[in-house]
Structure formats: C-alpha cells, structure tokens
Amino acid sequence: MKTVRRLVYATGVVALCAWVLVPIYFITLGAFGGRAGVFKWPKGVLPGETFSFAAMDTFLRIEGVAHAAFNSVIAASICMALSIALGAPAGYALARYSFPGQNLYRLLILLTRAFPLAILALPLTVIFIRVGLYDTPVGVALIHTALALPFAALISSSLFMGIPRELEEAAWVFGCSRVQAFRKIVLPLALPGIAATAIFAFVISWNEVFAASILTVRERTLTAYLLTVLSESPLHFRFAGGFLLIVPSIAFIFAVRKYLFAMWGIANR
Amino acid sequence: MSGRSRFLPYLLLAPSVLFLAALFVVPLVETIAISFSDNGAPTLDHYRRMAGDLNFWPAVKNTFLLVVTVVPLQVAIALGMASMLQKLPRGRDLVLWIWTIPLGVSDLAAGLVWLALLQERGYLNSALAALGLIDGPTQWLTYETPGTLFVGILLAEVWRATAIVFIILVAGLQLIPKEYREAAEIFGASPWTTFRRITLPLLKPSLQTALILRTVLAFEVFAVVYAIAGRNFPVLVGEAYVWQRDNQAYGVAAAYAVLIVVISLAATVVYLRVLRSRTEERS
Amino acid sequence: MNAISRLTVAGLAGLAAALAFVPAYAQQQDVVFLSTQLRPIEEAQKVREVILKGFPGKVTYLVEEPPQFDVRMRAEGQAGRRTVSLAGALHGELSALQPSGDLQAIDDIAAKVKDRGIPANLMELGRFGTGKQVYIPWMQATYIMVANKKALQYLPPGADIDSLTYDQLEAWGKAMTDKAGKRLIGFPAGPKGLMPRFFEGYLYPSFTGGVVTTFRSPEAEQMWTKFAALWKYVTPNSTSYDFMQEPLMGEEVWVAFDHVARVKEALVQMPQDFVTFPAPAGPKGRGYMPVIAGLAIPTGAPNRDGAVALIEHLTKPQTQIVTAAEVGFFPVVKAELPADLSPGIKLIASAVAKTQNAPDALPALLPVGLADKGGEFNKVYFDAFQRIVLRGEPVKEVLEAQAGVLKGIMEATKAPCWAPDKPSQGACPVQ
Numbered sequence: 001m002k003t004v005r006r007l008v009y010a011t012g013v014v015a016l017c018a019w020v021l022v023p024i025y026f027i028t029l030g031a032f033g034g035r036a037g038v039f040k041w042p043k044g045v046l047p048g049e050t051f052s053f054a055a056m057d058t059f060l061r062i063e064g065v066a067h068a069a070f071n072s073v074i075a076a077s078i079c080m081a082l083s084i085a086l087g088a089p090a091g092y093a094l095a096r097y098s099f100p101g102q103n104l105y106r107l108l109i110l111l112t113r114a115f116p117l118a119i120l121a122l123p124l125t126v127i128f129i130r131v132g133l134y135d136t137p138v139g140v141a142l143i144h145t146a147l148a149l150p151f152a153a154l155i156s157s158s159l160f161m162g163i164p165r166e167l168e169e170a171a172w173v174f175g176c177s178r179v180q181a182f183r184k185i186v187l188p189l190a191l192p193g194i195a196a197t198a199i200f201a202f203v204i205s206w207n208e209v210f211a212a213s214i215l216t217v218r219e220r221t222l223t224a225y226l227l228t229v230l231s232e233s234p235l236h237f238r239f240a241g242g243f244l245l246i247v248p249s250i251a252f253i254f255a256v257r258k259y260l261f262a263m264w265g266i267a268n269r
Numbered sequence: 270m271s272g273r274s275r276f277l278p279y280l281l282l283a284p285s286v287l288f289l290a291a292l293f294v295v296p297l298v299e300t301i302a303i304s305f306s307d308n309g310a311p312t313l314d315h316y317r318r319m320a321g322d323l324n325f326w327p328a329v330k331n332t333f334l335l336v337v338t339v340v341p342l343q344v345a346i347a348l349g350m351a352s353m354l355q356k357l358p359r360g361r362d363l364v365l366w367i368w369t370i371p372l373g374v375s376d377l378a379a380g381l382v383w384l385a386l387l388q389e390r391g392y393l394n395s396a397l398a399a400l401g402l403i404d405g406p407t408q409w410l411t412y413e414t415p416g417t418l419f420v421g422i423l424l425a426e427v428w429r430a431t432a433i434v435f436i437i438l439v440a441g442l443q444l445i446p447k448e449y450r451e452a453a454e455i456f457g458a459s460p461w462t463t464f465r466r467i468t469l470p471l472l473k474p475s476l477q478t479a480l481i482l483r484t485v486l487a488f489e490v491f492a493v494v495y496a497i498a499g500r501n502f503p504v505l506v507g508e509a510y511v512w513q514r515d516n517q518a519y520g521v522a523a524a525y526a527v528l529i530v531v532i533s534l535a536a537t538v539v540y541l542r543v544l545r546s547r548t549e550e551r552s
Numbered sequence: 553m554n555a556i557s558r559l560t561v562a563g564l565a566g567l568a569a570a571l572a573f574v575p576a577y578a579q580q581q582d583v584v585f586l587s588t589q590l591r592p593i594e595e596a597q598k599v600r601e602v603i604l605k606g607f608p609g610k611v612t613y614l615v616e617e618p619p620q621f622d623v624r625m626r627a628e629g630q631a632g633r634r635t636v637s638l639a640g641a642l643h644g645e646l647s648a649l650q651p652s653g654d655l656q657a658i659d660d661i662a663a664k665v666k667d668r669g670i671p672a673n674l675m676e677l678g679r680f681g682t683g684k685q686v687y688i689p690w691m692q693a694t695y696i697m698v699a700n701k702k703a704l705q706y707l708p709p710g711a712d713i714d715s716l717t718y719d720q721l722e723a724w725g726k727a728m729t730d731k732a733g734k735r736l737i738g739f740p741a742g743p744k745g746l747m748p749r750f751f752e753g754y755l756y757p758s759f760t761g762g763v764v765t766t767f768r769s770p771e772a773e774q775m776w777t778k779f780a781a782l783w784k785y786v787t788p789n790s791t792s793y794d795f796m797q798e799p800l801m802g803e804e805v806w807v808a809f810d811h812v813a814r815v816k817e818a819l820v821q822m823p824q825d826f827v828t829f830p831a832p833a834g835p836k837g838r839g840y841m842p843v844i845a846g847l848a849i850p851t852g853a854p855n856r857d858g859a860v861a862l863i864e865h866l867t868k869p870q871t872q873i874v875t876a877a878e879v880g881f882f883p884v885v886k887a888e889l890p891a892d893l894s895p896g897i898k899l900i901a902s903a904v905a906k907t908q909n910a911p912d913a914l915p916a917l918l919p920v921g922l923a924d925k926g927g928e929f930n931k932v933y934f935d936a937f938q939r940i941v942l943r944g945e946p947v948k949e950v951l952e953a954q955a956g957v958l959k960g961i962m963e964a965t966k967a968p969c970w971a972p973d974k975p976s977q978g979a980c981p982v983q
Contacts, residue, residue, distance in 0.1 A: 013353055017367045023382045023428060024370070026392045030385045035821070039802030041406055042395040058593060086285040093281035105282055107537060112293050114485045114533030115526060123296040125623065129631030146292045149285060154482060155437060158474045162444030193440050200372070200436075207375030214623055217584065217614065217635045223375065233592045234817060235798055242381035249373025257366040323935055389789065389804060406804075411788035412942060499742045499792040511743075514619030516927035517648065 024246060030239035031056060038235045055240035059226070068225035071137045072206060075221055078141035079148055079205035080198045086145070087152025088194060092182075094153065095160035109150040117147070117211055125214055135217050143211040148201035155200070159193040160186065199256045203249065304523035315520035319512075319528070322521075328503040334419070335494075335504070336487045336536075339426045343483060344476070346427065347434035351442050352464065365439075372432040380496025383425035387497065412501045422502060425493045430486065434479045441475025442468070477544040484540070485533045505529050582610040583858035586624070587640035589691075589845050590879055591615040595813075598878045607865045609858050618645050625850060629654040634852045638859040643677055643844045646687050648924045650680050655848045657684040661860055665867050669886030678846055681921060687846030688863055691872070691881035693812045694842050695749065696903040697829050698796065698819065703806035704827065706731060714906050716832040718758065718778060721807075725785025728806060735787045738805030741937075744794040746811050748930035751937060753841025753916040754809075755779060758834030762973045763916060764980045767932075767958055768951040775834070776951070780941045791942070800826070811843065812900045816880040820896030828903035830910055837914035839972070840907050844918065845881070876901075914972055921967030932958045955982050 030037065034052030037043075059065075090109075094102060124143065125134065133139030163186055171181035206223065213224035226241050233241070304315050319325055350368060354361060371379070386392050389406045397403045409417040445468065453463040469476075491506040505525060513522035590599050596615050604611050616624060621641060628634050629652065639646070639655070649655050662675065662685040674689040699713070706727040707713060711720040721737070728736045741747040752763050759775035760766035787805055796810035797818040808815065809831060819826055831840060847866060849859050865871055872883035877893055880900050889901060907913065922929050936954045939945040959982045969980035 009353060009356055012349075013357065013364055016350060016353075017364065019428070020367055020370055023386055027382045027385050029392075035801075038798070039390060041390045042398050043390070043392055044395070045392075058597075062593070062597070082288075086288055089281040090285045093278035097278040099275075099278045102278075103541065105286070106541070107534060108286070108289060108294075110481065110485055110537050111297070111530060111534065112289060113482070114488065114530045114537075115293075115297060120293070120296040120300065123299045124292070125627035126630045127296075129627060129633050134631070134633070135635065142292060146289060149289065151482065153285060154478045155440065158437070158441060158478045159444070161474045162441060196436065196440065200433075203373045207373070207378075209375070209377060213616075214620060217586075217624070218612070233594075234795075237593055238381055239385055242378040242385075245378040246374055246382075249375075249378075250370055253369055253373045254366055257362060257369075323939060390802060408787075408789055410792065412791055413788045495743065499794075501791050514927075516931050517619075517622070517924045518928060 024250075027239055027243050027246070030236065031243035033236060033239070035234065035236050038239075055236045056244075058237070059240055059244060062225075064220070064225065065222070068220045068222040071140075071216075071219050072222040074137040075141040075144060075212070076202045076205035078138060079144040080202040082141065082145040083148040083152040083201040084156075084194060084198050087149050087197070088156045090153040091156030091158075092160050092186075094157040096165065106154075109153050112146055113150045117143075124211075128215055134215060135219050137216075137219055137221070139215050140212050140219075140221060141205065143215065144205035144208055145201075147208065147211075148204045151200055151204070152197050155197045156190070156194060159190045159197075163189045195256075199252075203252065206248070206252075207245075300523045301527055303519055304527050307520065315518075315524040318518075318521050319524045322508075324503040324508055328505050328508045331502055332488060332490070332505045335422065335426065335490060336484060338423060339430075339487055339490075340480065340483050342423075342427055343431045343434050344480065346431050347438050347479070350431075350435050351438045352468075354439065355442065369432050369436060371429050372436065374429060376429060376492035377496065379425060379429040380493040383421065383428070383493070384496050387421045410497060410501070415501075418498055418502060422494055422497055425497055426487075426490065429493060430483065433486075434483055437475050437479040437482070438472065441472050445471045473544055477540060480544070481537055481540050484536050488529055488533050488536070505532075581855070581858075582612050583637045583855050583862050584612045584614065584635050585638045585640065585859075585862060586614050586616055586621065586636045588616060588618045588621045588642065588645055589640055589881070591617070595879050602878050603866075603871060603875055606871070607862060609861060611858075611862060618642075621645065622648060625649050625654050626652060629851060632852065634850055634854050636850050637853040637855040638862055639848045639850055640690055640845060641848070643687075643846060643918050644922075644926045646846055646848050647680055647920070647922070648926060649848075650682070650686055651924070654850055655686050656851045656853070657686065658688065658849055658863075659685045661685070661688055661849075661863055664860070664864060668867050668869070670867070670884050674844060674884055677844055677917075677920070687848040688867065689884040690845045690847045690866060691875055692842055692844050692884050693881050694840060694904055694907060695746075695754070695809060695811050695831060696815070696900065696907065697807065697809050697831055698800055698815045698903075699808075699827050699829070700800065700803065700806040701825055701827060702803075703728060703736065713827065713829045715838075715910065715912075716829065718782065718832045718834050721832045722778075722782040722785065724807065725782060729785045732806075735785050736806040737782075737786045738793060738796055738799050738808040739786060739790045740793045740796050740808075740810045740814065741790045742792045742794040746814070747937070748934045749811075749841055750809060751933040752919070752930075754831050754839045755834070756933075757839025757914050757916040757972045758832070758836055761836035761914070764958065764962060764969060765973045765976075765983050767982050768948075768955040769983065771835070772951060773947050776936070776940045776947045779937075780944075783941050812880055812904065816896065816900060819899045820880075820894060823895035823899055826899065828899045830903060830907040833910075833912050837912045838907075838910050839914045839916050841916045841918065844884070916972050917970045919967070920970045922961070922965050925961050925965050928961055929958075932961070958982050 029047060032047060032051055032053065033040070034050045034054055037048070037050035037052075040048065040050060090105070094106070128134040128139050133142065167185050168181050171185050172178070176184065209223050212221045216224065223245060226244065305311055305313070307314055354364060354368075357364060374382075384391075387409055389408050394403060394407055397407075398405065408414060410421055411418070449467050449471070450463055453467050458466070489506050490504055491510065494502055494504050495507060506529060509522045509525035509529070512518050512525060590596055596613065600613050604613060618641070621639075622645065625636070625639065626649070628636065646655065665688060670689050674692075675685070678685055678687040678689055680686055703724070704713070706724060708720050708723040708727065711724070725735070725737045739745075739747055739750065755775060756763045756766065756772070759778070760769050760771040762769075766772055789799070789804060793799055795814040796805070796808040797815045799805045800808055800815065800818040801822060819828065830838060832838070847863050849856060853859055867885055869883070869885055869887035872885050872887045873889060876882050876889055877897060880897055882901070882904065883889075893901065919926060919929055932954050936950055939950045940947050962979045962982065966979045968978065969976040973980060
C-alpha cells in the first residue's frame with residue numbers, strides 16, 4: 001500500500017516537472033531550428049538538420065544589448081528594494097492591527113493591479129518628463145514598484161499573519177520593546193518569505209515590457225529592447241527571443257532557490 | 270490600545286499610500302475623467318460605444334469564462350503541488366526550482382512557448398501525427414475551432430501562472446506548525462481528513478491572498494491570449510488596448526479600463542467577505 | 553495640468569531627488585531618428601549598417617510600433633522636452649500628429665530637396681491640406697499578390713495571372729480547395745495585419761468605384777456577398793496572420809495578398825518558388841493603394857540641423873536605390889533601379905510595375921484628413937468584414953449600421969473625399 005502510494009506521488013511529481021520543462025525544451029528547439037525549422041513537418045523531438053545558431057547570433061550581435069541588460073538590473077533592483085521597503089510595513093500593519101480603513105487600503109493596492117497599465121501610460125509619461133524621470137531606469141523602477149507593491153504588501157501580510165501574535169506578546173512581557181520584539185522574533189521568522197517576495201518583485205520588473213518601452217528611449221531595459229525588435233520579426237526570431245527571455249528567468253530562479261527552499265525549511269525544524 | 274499604537278498602523282501604511290497616490294491614483298482619476306467626458310463636456314458616449322461594439326459581449330463572456338475555469342484549476346493544482354512537495358522525501362530543492370520556473374517567465378514569452386507547441390505545424394501536431402491520431406498539420410487555433418482554441422489558451426495560462434499560487438500556498442503551509450498534523454495523525458485521522466480539517470482552515474489567509482491576486486490578474490489576461498489567438502478570442506483588456514492603440518479612442522479605452530477595475534473590485538469584495546481571515550473575525 | 557497633477561509632479565520630483573539618482577540630461581550630439589517603418593530586426597540592422605552608412609553625423613536609429621510612437625511623440629510634446637529629432641512614419645501616422653502641433657513646418661527643407669524630383673502629388677500629401685510642408689516623402693510601397701508556383705496548375709482556364717478578376721480568384725481558390733483538400737488562399741487579417749487596407753484600397757474601389765460615398769451602395773452589398781463566397785476558400789488561419797511571408801514559406805497558403813514589405817522575406821529567400829502579380833480587378837477596375845512613408849521633424853527637435861542633413865541624405869537618389877535593394881521600399885525620387893537587383897526584389901518590382909501600369913488600374917489614396925480617427929475608420933471596414941463574412945450577419949443591416957458610424961467619423965473630422973471618391977465640398981458624404 002505504502003509503495004503504491006509512493007509510486008503515485010513520484011509519478012505525479014515527475015509528470016508535473018515534465019509539464020513545466022517540456023514546453024521550454026521545445027521552444028529551445030524552435031530557437032535553434034532556424035528559419036526552415038519553423039515550417040518543418042513533422043517535427044522531431046531532437047534537433048534536426050535545420051539546427052542553426054543564426055537567429056540567436058543575430059540577437060546577440062544587436063548593439064546595446066549589454067547596456068540594456070545593465071538597465072534592467074538597475075531598474076529591477078530598485079523595484080525590489082522599494083517594494084519591500086514600502087510593502088512589508090504595510091503588510092505588518094494589515095496583519096497585526098485592525099483599524100478603520102483597513103479594507104479600503106487593501107482595495108487600493110489591489111486596484112493598482114486591476115488597472116491596465118497601458119491606459120495610464122500617457123498621463124504618466126507627461127509627468128515623468130516634467131520631473132526628469134523620463135528615459136531613466138529609476139523612472140521605470142518606480143512604475144514597476146507600483147506593480148509589485150500589492151504583491152509585496154499582501155504576501156508579507158499573510159506571512160506576518162501566520163506568525164503567532166502570542167510570540168511577539170511574550171517578548172514584550174520579557175521586557176523587549178516593540179521594535180526589539182519585531183527584530184528578534186518576527187523578522188527572523190518572516191525573512192525567508194520576505195526574500196521570496198523581493199525576488200518576485202525583481203522578476204516582475206525584469207519581465208515588464210509595456211511601461212518600460214513607453215518610458216524610455218535610449219535607456220531601454222532588456223525586455224523592452226528585445227521586444228521592440230521582436231514583435232514583428234519572423235517566427236524563428238520570435239522563438240529565439242522568447243528563449244532568450246526565459247533563460248535568465250530559469251537561471252534567476254535557480255540562483256535564489258535557496259530562499260524558496262528556506263521558506264520550506266522553517267516548518268520542518 | 271495605547272494612543273501610540275492607534276496611529277502606528279497608519280504610520281506603517283503611509284509610505285505606500287503616498288507612493289501609490291502619486292503614481293497611480295492621480296493618473297487613475299484622470300483616466301476616469303476621460304472616460305466620462307468628451308472635450309470637457311460630461312458624456313456617457315464612451316460607455317455607449319463600448320457596450321455597442323461587436324466585440325464587447327464576446328470579450329465579457331470570454332474573460333469571465335477564462336477566469337472561472339483558470340482560477341479554480343490553478344488553485345487545485347497548486348494545492349496538489351504544495352502537498353506533494355510536503356511529502357517528498359528527497360530532491361525538494363530541485364522540484365521546487367522546476368515548479369517555480371514559470372514564475373519568472375514573462376507572459377509574452379509564455380505565449381510564444383505555447384504558440385510553438387500548438388501551431389499548425391507545431392510539436393503537438395507532430396506528436397499526434399507520430400501516434401497516428403491525425404493525418405497532417407491540423408488547425409486548432411482558428412475561429413472555426415473555438416473549443417480547442419479555448420483549451421489552448423487555458424493550458425498556456427495554467428502553465429504560466431500556477432506557480433504564483435503555488436508559492437503563496439507553500440509560504441502559507443510552512444507556517445502551519447507540524448505538531449497539528451502530527452497530532453491528527455496520532456488520533457488516526459486520514460490524510461484527507463487532516464487536509465480538510467487542519468490544513469485548509471489554517472491556510473485560509475494564504476488562500477485568500479492567492480485567490481484575490483490570481484483573480485485580479487486573470488481579469489487582466491492579455492499577452493498570452495494575444496500570442497495564441499490573435500483576434501479570435503477577444504478579452505476585455507485586449508479590447509482596451511485595441512481601442513487605445515489601433516483606434517486611438519482614449520475615451521473608450523478608458524471606459525474599458527474603468528469597467529475592468531469595477532469587475533475586479535467586485536470580485537475582491539466577494540472574496541474578502543467569503544473568506545474572512547483571522548484578524549477580521551476577531552475585530 | 554490640474555492642481556493634483558502638479559502636486560504629484562512636486563512629490564515625484566522630491567522622491568527623485570531623494571533617490572539622488574537623476575542623471576543630468578546629457579546633451580547628445582547625435583540625431584535620434586525614430587521610425588515606425590523598417591522595424592523588424594533584420595531591416596533595422598540594414599538601416600544602421602547600410603542605409604545610414606554614408607551619413608557623416610552620428611545617428612541613433614530607433615524603432616517603435618505605431619501606437620507607442622504616437623504616445624511618445626505626444627507626451628514629449630506635452631512636456632515640452634524632445635529627444636526625437638527626426639520621425640519616420642506612414643502618412644496616416646504622421647497625419648495623426650499634425651493637429652496636436654507635434655510636427656513643425658519644414659518648407660525650408662522642401663525647398664532644399666526640390667531638385668530630387670519628388671512628384672508634386674506626393675509632396676502635396678505631405679502638406680495635409682494645410683499649405684505648409686509637414687513631412688518630406690521618404691519611400692513608397694504598395695500591396696501585391698504572391699503565389700506559390702504549385703498553385704499555378706489550378707488557375708482557371710483562360711485566366712491571365714497578371715489581369716486576374718475576383719471571379720477568377722474565387723474559381724482558383726475553389727479548384728485548389730477541391731484538388732488539394734485544403735483552403736490555400738490567405739489574407740493578413742490578424743491583429744496587426746493590414747487587412748483594412750485591402751477593403752479600403754482594393755475591394756471597395758474595384759467593386760464600387762469609391763470608398764466612403766459608396767459604402768452602402770447596392771454594389772457594396774453584392775461585393776460583400778461575393779467576398780463571403782470567396783472566403784470559403786480562404787484558410788481560417790487568416791485571422792491570425794499579420795505577415796503573409798511566413799505562411800507562404802511554410803506552404804500554409806499558396807496564394808496571398810499583402811504589403812510588399814510583408815512578403816519580401818519569402819521572395820528574397822525562395823525567389824524560385826514564387827510568382828508575383830497585381831491584385832484582382834472588379835467591375836469598376838483594378839483598385840490599388842500606394843503607401844507613402846514620410847520624414848517629419850518634431851516641434852522643438854533637439855538637433856534640427858542634424859535632422860535636416862539626414863533628410864537630405866535619405867532622399868538622395870543613391871540612398872533611395874540602396875533602400876529599395878535592401879528593404880524593398882521603392883524610391884519617391886527620380887532614381888533608376890539598377891539591373892542587378894536581387895531576384896526577390898525584382899519579383900516585387902515587377903508586380904508593382906504591373907499594378908501601376910495595368911490598363912484598368914484604379915489608384916485609391918490613403919485616407920486623408922482623418923487625423924486621429926484613422927484607426928476608427930479602419931475599424932468600420934474591418935467590423936463590417938467580421939460581421940458579414942465571419943459571423944454571417946445580413947449584409948444590408950450591417951452596412952446600414954456601419955454606415956452610421958462612418959458618417960459620424962467623416963462629419964467629426966470634416967474630411968473631404970479622396971480618390972477614387974469624387975471630390976466633395978466639406979465632409980465626404982456616405983450615400
């Protein structure tokens with residue numbers, strides 16, 4: 001019985017892994033399949049004779065890719081820092097206190113996500129040009145923070161909610177100040193989750209295209225830079241571009257998997 | 270409560286409120302104003318044009334259809350994934366990584382991935398042909414095959430956006446003390462009972478967050494649909510884009526935007542009522 | 553700007569300063585050239601590496617899709633701070649920016665390029681009927697038909713591919729569908745496809761001799777019925793096609809209609825596999841639409857001198873020939889195309905020449921004077937198509953309803969008729 005169940009679990013896990021990985025494998029094939037590969041029929045599961053670096057090579061030779069990547073990192077880092085700095089305190093307040101206006105706040109931050117950003121582009125662009133944020137990674141980061149903030153606030157609020165208030169109160173009883181109690185008791189428990197939230201903010205910024213391309217001319221972020229040349233290119237270029245956008249995400253999630261794992265670790269102490 | 274702590278929550282919220290006010294509320298108010306005015310004169314014309322458009326009702330229908338199928342499916346799958354991860358004796362690190370990869374994939378890239386799979390000469394058809402199920406390239410994504418088109422979009426959305434639900438639920442699960450479950454086990458509860466009686470109720474705050482976020486985001490679905498279906502599957506946000514970019518009618522685009530916000534707000538309020546979390550019950 | 557916005561600006565400025573990150577607005581000496589044309593990656597590279605090569609100054613060539621182009625141009629104008637010195641875009645895209653004052657008068661440049669031999673009617677288009685030169689014509693193109701050579705055996709007997717009629721196209725489609733078992737005609741009716749231009753420049757002129765005035769005429773009713781019949785042999789994938797070159801190369805379709813720049817890749821890659829020919833003719837002639845891209849200088853451009861020099865460079869006969877050879881857009885100036893064009897570009901050039909020189913040719917101009925209503929104008933035609941052909945609604949009812957919308961647009965913009973409609977006093981009437 002136990003072995004059967006374990007077998008079922010193992011199959012499920014493997015199947016779900018395949019569900020994620022197989023599509024990525026195929027876009028990789030598409031990216032390296034060259035122009036002829038796109039129309040080949042039937043397609044094989046292995047790289048065939050149409051294998052070619054041409055599309056990828058063209059992409060990597062476009063001037064300014066490195067600068068754009070640098071801009072992306074700056075924008076995403078600022079976005080990450082700001083959304084935690086603004087979102088985590090809000091999340092704490094939402095989790096620990098009940099106060100008039102609480103639901104109003106929740107609605108406000110959700111509204112941000114419920115609104116199609118593109119529609120705001122014009123008024124925002126005008127404001128940004130006036131204050132000198134136009135065509136800077138900082139300007140892009142600010143908009144991205146508006147996108148990431150609801151996630152930061154809501155996720156950290158559910159994190160803090162999950163940390164028993166009694167722990168904190170016990171610390172007060174033992175003479176800790178509010179700040180001390182927060183720093184010594186709550187923060188260590190919440191930190192991995194907050195780290196994951198920060199990563200998420202980074203990824204949101206990294207992948208956002210529309211605002212980034214509207215608000216910049218020279219200082220493009222990588223995604224915006226690639227996508228302006230991508231959207232109307234032939235399919236094999238699009239697959240190559242799609243692949244190039246996915247690779248950093250995979251590497252990135254891989255690099256921070258420790259944090260994702262750490263969130264898990266606590267429960268198993 | 271002391272006087273100080275009465276103001277504390279507001280103090281904690283203030284920075285984010287100010288930030289959103291500057292970057293979001295002001296342009297939002299301007300947009301709402303645009304949707305109700307024509308050259309300065311108040312009007313409902315934009316809303317009339319929106320509702321009278323041939324794509325309006327299909328877009329409403331498609332968006333809702335997608336939300337009510339995608340969101341429950343994703344929550345169910347994510348719950349399954351989270352519990353599986355919990356039971357996994359080895360390799361959690363690796364599995365967690367793989368399962369969260371789509372989290373980092375932009376919606377445009379995800380659309381491209383699924384287009385590569387599902388297009389007429391794509392990998393899915395190649396596989397089906399190899400198995401002898403179809404004779405040659407078959408079209409799944411046209412206006413003549415709305416059923417398979419919908420399934421294609423559904424698959425892509427589930428692939429792309431389940432990870433966010435998963436990660437929120439894992440974050441919630443890890444906060445449930447292990448002792449609760451151990452106690453249940455000692456009392457002979459079946460895994461299913463433990464899950465239903467212990468895990469689910471304790472997971473409520475996380476579930477609430479995940480549901481609200483996913484629903485709001487699902488109403489905004491656009492890039493994936495666009496990549497896979499083009500014009501064949503109008504959705505609300507897509508229509509807003511078309512009115513703004515192609516038709517250059519900002520008023521109508523603004524009306525769509527306001528409609529989307531109202532719908533998302535309504536959905537949020539429903540969730541907040543149905544899934545009351547602990548602090549709120551206490552108050 | 554209202555008080556709230558000003559407050560926001562102040563707040564944001566504070567925030568920006570607090571971040572101590574605002575880089576000084578670097579004064580660049582290069583010319584920022586923003587274009588909605590030649591966007592695809594390979595073409596943009598060719599602009600940078602070949603077409604701009606002989607230009608002495610430094611040019612930053614940037615591309616933008618039309619909607620973003622529009623937003624950027626307006627926003628920079630409203631804020632009074634320009635980064636773009638030269639804008640290259642289609643006639644319609646530039647006309648949308650003219651009423652908002654985002655483009656400056658460039659009569660001085662018009663005088664400078666006088667000896668280039670740009671036809672007077674093209675220069676006239678660049679004035680938008682304002683009497684002032686707003687853009688200088690840059691390059692031109694049109695739409696053609698492309699067929700895979702495998703399709704030729706199914707041509708209806710007696711049909712000459714260079715003077716095809718819509719009836720013959722339908723018969724051709726039927727023959728291919730019957731024999732090959734697949735619908736093999738394709739149209740670019742995807743979200744970014746140029747299908748509305750097919751209705752405005754090809755179908756309507758060919759069947760009704762007009763575009764706006766004849767919108768709901770009895771001829772238009774017959775036309776739509778006919779087109780719905782033809783659509784039975786058109787692949788349903790058409791509503792996803794933005795460019796026809798890929799479906800042509802992949803043999804998803806054998807016969808296709810599209811803008812020359814959007815079939816170019818197929819012809820350049822596999823010239824031996826394809827033939828090119830003019831679009832079909834209807835009872836009133838062979839409607840076709842010339843496409844004009846122009847160069848304009850935004851109001852307050854940071855480097856006007858550079859932009860002027862760049863316009864002069866781009867309109868040089870030599871540059872124009874290179875442009876034709878590299879990207880398939882044809883000269884607006886007097887320039888002899890060299891004999892050693894690549895076979896693919898030759899295929900385009902021959903179809904364009906056959907279109908222009910057809911005895912029944914009926915040129916239909918791009919819409920003029922619609923300002924920012926150009927998109928809604930396109931929508932009228934595409935909606936009619938969607939409702940009649942794709943959803944099977946009754947022709948007469950749909951045309952009545954859409955005519956009302958069209959009337960509203962024409963009256964709001966007061967745009968007078970353009971060819972092939974007869975000139976009108978005031979707004980072009982929908983009869």
